[in-house]
Amino acid sequence: MYRFDWxxxxxxxxxxxxxxxxxxxxxxxCPHILLFGARPLLLPMAVVGVxxxxxxxxxxxxxxxxxxxxxxxxxxxVALCLILFTLLGIFCAYLADTTFTGSFPSFFVLCxxxxxxxxxxxxxxxxxxxxxxxxxxxxxxCRQALxxxxxxxxxxxxxxxAGRRPRQQF
Amino acid sequence: MPVKKxxxxxxxxxxxxxxxxxxxxxxxxxxGMRGSDALSSAIRTASGPGSRLMSSLVGGLEKLYGYLxxxxxxxxxxxxxxxxxxxxxxxYRQFEEIAAENDRLHKLLxxxxxxxxxxxxxxxxxxWGASNWSSSFTISKGSDDGISVGDPVxxxxxxxxxxxxxxxxxxxxxxxxxxxxxxxxxTIYKTGDAAVAQGDFSLMGDNxxxxxxxxxxxxxxxxxxxxxxxxxxxxxxxxxxxxxxxxVPDPVGSGRYAVISPAxxxxxxxxxxxxxxxxx
Numbered sequence: 001m002y003r004f005d006w007x008x009x010x011x012x013x014x015x016x017x018x019x020x021x022x023x024x025x026x027x028x029x030c031p032h033i034l035l036f037g038a039r040p041l042l043l044p045m046a047v048v049g050v051x052x053x054x055x056x057x058x059x060x061x062x063x064x065x066x067x068x069x070x071x072x073x074x075x076x077x078v079a080l081c082l083i084l085f086t087l088l089g090i091f092c093a094y095l096a097d098t099t100f101t102g103s104f105p106s107f108f109v110l111c112x113x114x115x116x117x118x119x120x121x122x123x124x125x126x127x128x129x130x131x132x133x134x135x136x137x138x139x140x141x142c143r144q145a146l147x148x149x150x151x152x153x154x155x156x157x158x159x160x161x162a163g164r165r166p167r168q169q170f
Numbered sequence: 171m172p173v174k175k176x177x178x179x180x181x182x183x184x185x186x187x188x189x190x191x192x193x194x195x196x197x198x199x200x201x202g203m204r205g206s207d208a209l210s211s212a213i214r215t216a217s218g219p220g221s222r223l224m225s226s227l228v229g230g231l232e233k234l235y236g237y238l239x240x241x242x243x244x245x246x247x248x249x250x251x252x253x254x255x256x257x258x259x260x261x262y263r264q265f266e267e268i269a270a271e272n273d274r275l276h277k278l279l280x281x282x283x284x285x286x287x288x289x290x291x292x293x294x295x296x297x298w299g300a301s302n303w304s305s306s307f308t309i310s311k312g313s314d315d316g317i318s319v320g321d322p323v324x325x326x327x328x329x330x331x332x333x334x335x336x337x338x339x340x341x342x343x344x345x346x347x348x349x350x351x352x353x354x355x356x357t358i359y360k361t362g363d364a365a366v367a368q369g370d371f372s373l374m375g376d377n378x379x380x381x382x383x384x385x386x387x388x389x390x391x392x393x394x395x396x397x398x399x400x401x402x403x404x405x406x407x408x409x410x411x412x413x414x415x416x417x418v419p420d421p422v423g424s425g426r427y428a429v430i431s432p433a434x435x436x437x438x439x440x441x442x443x444x445x446x447x448x449x450x
Contacts, residue, residue: 023217028224031298032232037375038302056175060184067188072210072217075299075306075336075343078195086188090181097175122303126350132371133421140375144302 015050018162019065022046022155027073035147038140043070044118045111045152047085049159051092052102052110063089084121088114107156108149115145206336206343214308214338218296222310225297229440288406289447291315295439296341305348305374306332309442312340322405322445329433330354330411331442333404344442347411347432348374355401356381356411363388364399367411367430377436381414381428390417390428406448 026042033040043066051059067085071078092100092110100106119141126132175181195207206214214221236244293311311317323331323344332346345352352369363385370380381396394414400407412432419426 020220024220024224026300027217028221028297029228030300032228039300041300056178057180057184060181060188064184064188064191068191068209069213072213073299074301075304075308076301077199077207078209079192082192082195083188086185090176090185094176122301126303126371129350132350136372140302140371 014162015062018046018050018158019062019069021158022066023069023073026070030073033147035150036143038143038147040148040151041070041115041118041144042148042151042155043067043073043081044085044088044114045148045155046159047089048092048110048114049107049156050163051089052096052100052107053159053163054093056090056093056097059089059091059093060086061089063087080121081118084118102160104153104156108152111152112145112149115148116141119144206338211336211338214341218341221297221308287449288445290443291317291446292441292443293317293342294441299343303371304350305346305369305436306335307344307346307439309342309344309444310340311444312338312342314339316446317342317444318446320404322409323442324409324445325434325439325442327433328409330398330405330409331434331436331439334444342444344444346436348377348379348436350374352379353402354405354411355399357397357399357407358388358390358414359395359397361388364401365396365428367396373429377432378415379412379430379432381430382420384417384426384428386425390414392416396428396430406445 022042030039030042047059047063047066050062054062063085064082066089067082068078070081070085074081092114095110096102096106100110122144123134123137123141127134127137191209195209198208199206291311293309293315296308296310299306299308309323317334317337319334319337321334323333325331330347332344332349332352334342335345336343347354347367347369349369350371352367354367356365356367357363358365358381364383365381365385366383367379367381370378373379384390392413392415396411396414398405398407398409398411410433412430412434414428415431416429417426418429
């Protein structure tokens, strides 16, 4: 007989709420915050945080959903963040299984690396399509990572709060 | 073996789903006339009320902050603006006299009416794009109000703001003139020379844009007004883009370009007007 898995539903709802909160913060609050001349990105850090506490599928699915929302918040076509965040979620969950722990230092290091990679991917279209010189573009990628990392601690605790339930398959 | 985990069927399915969604979005973008893909349009529509609520909360907090910490600054600005209003009222009275005289002379000479007439749609700025790589914002009106992709956007004082690049039923995305994708046919008011006002990434952060393709013999000084020329068909002619702040040699090529400070105050924008139709 089929038994409905309430724990799974609870887990999905918790991550959905986390995603919505971070989406609205990214969409409506982050554009008003300028740190080091750049606006922070919260959603990729959430993908790292959730992936470190879940399996590869959960990391990938959360990355996919966060990517769609991040592309929308950045007013761009759903593509770049969607693919990057999905891969990020899968890869971080893989690293959590093999090398990294779910501690804050691991989270911080992975976030820094992820934000730099995202910044580099974001600057590529500008580098090739407009006559912009590379130096300001690379500078912006670094400043974006720095301004985002300032919010790493609250995002880490939000992800920890959402992932409190015992580990289970999505 | 740990690498085997990465080749799990479910993991591959998630990655393939991501690629498929991206492809479908690209297809829906190229197939439609709305400038945005179907998925982000649906999310924008669904999250519209939430975004509006969050934006009004943030706006309220910013107002409170301004009231608490920038009171003196705002008081000085208020006094300055009151003086400016008085000046403009005097100018307006003079303008009315000149316009009446102009009408009279037009009738005497049997000339047809000249000048741009716009059909405007006012909209509130809901939220600014969170991207550090582009300059865009979302407004509270969309295709239901007659707005379409490519429509020019101006302030209440007819300063150029940007153009509509994506439209949903009840909201639209405006890409500002600061964005690197932006390019407007411009005229230097003092000399009448044509040039092109373009967004530049290295200037975008300072709310500036560049005026390229300057004629070799043109003499520019700080404060020279730059207007839209109407060339290119997006913006009507005669709208104020901004004023020249500097002229610098172009690092690429042997020419030079001017740096323009836009007339529109992007930080203070709370509402804009979309030109849905105009005739020149």
